[in-house]
Amino acid sequence: MEVLGGGPRLIALDVDGTLLETGSPVSERVAEAVRRAVAAGAHVVVTTGRTLLTTRPVLRELGLVEGHALCSNGAVHIDVARGEPVAVQSFDPAPAVAALRALFPDMIFAVEKVGIGTWATGISPGEFSIGEYLLVDHGELSREPTPRLNGWWPEGSLEEMLPRLESLHVPDTSWVHGEFGPWLTVSRRGVSKGWALERLRTALCVPRSATLAIGDGYNDREMLRWAAHSVAMANAPAEIRDMADEVADGVLDDGVAKVLERWFRP
Template identity: 50%
Template sequence: MTWRPRLIALDIDGTITPVGREDVAPAVRAAIRRAVDHGAHVVLSTGRSLVGARPVAEDLGLVGTAICSNGAVWWDAAARAVVRKLAFDPGPSVERLRALLPGAVFAAELTGVGNLSFGRFPDGDLWGEVREVPFAELVAEPTSRLVVRWVGRTPEELRLRLVDVELPGVTSSVDHTEPWLTLTPPGVTKGAALEELRAALGVPAADTLAIGDGDNDVAMLRWAAHGVAMGQAPVAVREAADAVTTTVLEDGAAAVLDRYFAA
């Protein structure tokens, strides 16, 4: 009997949509629908906040759990409710990063609403409402996700500046397309969240599939029985995967799903 995954974890940006967009290509949409129709649990697993992920989940008609903010926030689409929310104190890491990254801007997630920002982000960078606040207000409350953009720099410059830097009490990942750093609570990754969800759903570990393209997808790709990197993914991400598909602009996620859920 041909193997068919029962739990499918899909990154959003660079995997099922172009980065920063909500439109899923028709071929990818159809492939996801066939997987759902065959009884697979399809889970969006994204670094986006809930505000950015929810429209995609709703547009696809997914009714299960969506894993947002790299695993810190879980959204039950059927109940339309947050069912898990982990948070951390952003103060110590932000203090360190302000010294390391002159000119950087910071935003703390307000789950389901938007962000508090310290400094002005480029238009379109943040999902939901954005309210600029003083530094003291930015770090006054725990948050599930804090993002940092080093304005005017490259992702390579950001990575180099953070080499051997230990940020206290957080998990961090750097975007490969923009000078963008994401902080989440310690130990929180897409892979760890998916393992908890897999156990709760009763799906065997051998029946898991994940598709992604970024640094924050590495733990997810290693978690899956079969992890697939997108064609435009950086070398380190492709090396963490079991296979590589075509790019997001070539509907690479659909090519993977069509192997198991053909039309």
Template identity: 50%
Template sequence: MTWRPRLIALDIDGTITPVGREDVAPAVRAAIKRAVDHGAHVVLATGRSLVGTRPIVEDLGLRATTAICSNGAVWWDTDSGEVVRKIEFQPGPSVERLRDLLPDSVFAVEVTGVGNLSLGRFPEGDLWGEVREVSFEELAATPTSRLVMRWVGRTPEELALRLLDIELPDVSASCDHNEPWLTLSPPGVTKGAALEVLRRELGVSEKDTLAIGDGSNDVAMLWWAAHGVAMGQAPAAVRAVADAVTGTILDDGAAAVLDRYFAA
């Protein structure tokens, strides 16, 4: 019998949608629907906040599943519309460290299901939901599931180089490969760790898991899956940990992977 995954984890940005957008290509949409129709449990596992994830879930019509948001810190039940799991951390120490290290950086902490509190102004369209600028004191004192930082006027390479040997206290960190953007999550929180908890809850075998992603925050998820697939435009370090590499987002690479197991 041909192997088919029973639990499929899909990144959003750069995997099923262009970065920062909400439009899923028709071929990708159809491939996801076929997987669901064949009984696969499809989970969106994303670095996006819940506010940025909900429109994709609703557009795809995903039901009876969990959306894993904020790199695994927030779980959202697609049927009840409720947050069923949330892990938070205190952002103050990391923000204070990064402000000294990266002049001109701006910060935002996620307010789950609502939007963000920001320290400094982000470019238009960077943050999902409502945005309210606050003082350092208020932002630092707000427990959050996700903190993001943009180093204004710099490149992703400059950010990665500056942070190369820097350890931030009690957080998990990932740098974006498209923008000078850093995401901080609670310690130990990754997409892979969250998916392992979900896999056990669902009673799915380790051998029946598939994941597709393109960013550094997808590395743990690709390691977790029995078959981890990197998108064609993913950085070399991400492609190196994957079991296979598919086409780029422009080539509907995610659809090509799913179509191997759930052909039309």
């Protein structure tokens, strides 16, 4: 299928489940495809739910030394050359913590401290192996604005969590649940990967018709809707595959590389 004519000029790539399998490095084929796209003049933008600290190693693996990256589901915009944030979309986590505690009394919460680490009310599964990890009470956790609040329900399941979340309403916030477990991420209302990418596209003066996005998760919905051509990984949930323009091979089969090689050949 011929899409994006002369090739994409702004390429948004999710990380976990897309560029790499969580806990594994980026494959050489994927890294090489990304490098060829950059060499051809495309803006390759890693667009992830990861924090700034846990995104930096992926940028190094890909050989990205300049440009832009979007972390924390679009809430943190990184200058890749400096490895530092140029914009952070924060919100007050206290109302969300209170509302979620009412629904899930034993929920474990974690907030991102940009460039520093994580404050949390307990230990939960996640990618907090880089930076400071400080255990705090709910009051301390909620004391400062944050770009990202994570919640993990250790005694529940995703199937049990979703019906309860239907009653969750916290002004000025948005939330998205995970694919495979009872966790969710809360952000400032309206902030998403797609929102951040549109701001970046406008700043870079890239036509919307020259945008490509590849992802696999529920937090990629807005990004896939934003792109002129959207690609879901084969390992994505059915809902995400159904909304994309095409479905690529899975992360273990170098699906990202195969898509990029359509325009940026070895």
